[in-house]
Amino acid sequence: GETICNAIIAMIESELYGLIVVDSITALIPNDDLEKDFDDPTRIGGHARLVGNLGKKLTYLTERHNTSAILINQFRIGAGSIPNTFVKTPTGGHGLRYYAHYRLEFRRINGASGKILNQDKEVIGGKTEVKILKSRYGKSGEDVTVEMPVLFEDQKSDTFVEFINRAKAKNYELIKEVGQKGKKKFQYITEDGEVIESQDPIEFIDLLKSTPAPEKR
8 A cells, every 4th residue: 555655646746647546545455454464453544544644645746746636435334333223434534535625426326227228239338326525626516416327338329428418408408308208209309390309319319410500509
């Protein structure tokens, strides 16, 4: 862990990198934990101290050297203060919660609704729900949740996902979903009143590509 932290600091100070991703905080194991025997007395908090110290330095150095650092972490289930209760907490203590500029919680959407399929009905991605836990700059991010696609490979559907998500954004109704649940169609009405619709998202995008761009919108 100490070796990786020193490497991260050196990369930032070199100013050769604009973005550094650490995957993951859980893997930054302190040297003391690696070298101690299993029958040695437990030394509590070594991982938390290491990660907290890294957070302090990153807060200062990333701004000074104009570098962004993304730290990926996992949750673990631990025993709660009340018997027979459990709490979900990120590894590495509470230091990063304080020092981080932003905190995002990613949750995979399970079931059929969370799958992204191609034309052959093969799973090429999944949907993920992202909740903003902290936003140091700008508006408070509490209770702000967004849904985003995670594609496993590059397919035509990535164009569809990006375009439809933008077109269906708040107060923007060029693209609509019409019909009953399970039989919905994507629909676009041109300036001349022509209705372009399809239940297949890939086909719908191909139809839009061949449609002249509107002059007034």
